[in-house]
Amino acid sequence: RKVAHKMREIALETDTNHGGTIDRQEFDALRKSHKWRDMQKMSKISPHMIVEIFDNLMEAQPKVEGTHPSVALDEFISAFVRTKGAEGNLPPVDFLQFKCAAKRTEVQLTARVEALEKRLSKLKSTILTVAENTR
Secondary structure, eight states: OHHHHHHHHHHHHHOTTOSSEEEHHHHHHHHTSHHHHHHHHHHTOOHHHHHHHHHHHHHTSOOOTTSOOEEEHHHHHHHHHHHHGGGGTSOOOOHHHHHHHHHHHHHHHHHHHHHHHHHHHHHHHHHHHHHHHTO
């Protein structure tokens, strides 16, 4: 709990735009700040591993056109607490499993969005046809 509380403080301070997420720019700023050392000491996770965890979280995010990828604060905190393992009383994160699950979710969401776009296109076509026929 102590680790999670401290990680939450660091994450909230890192989220400089207060969007509830941490993007690459905010993470890079964290790496240059005093909070970076605090995070390493508190979590006892190597700097290389912290970067790898963040990179994996970023890579697992769905790609949304017109937006910059970012990681939700709770997801960021949870990943570090879980990686810490014993002190967090949780098993370490299996990033391969996490990435596969995220990819499946992305594929499912993409398929649903495409299906909705097709339905909307058909509906638009029907509305235009009815509008032309009523003139």
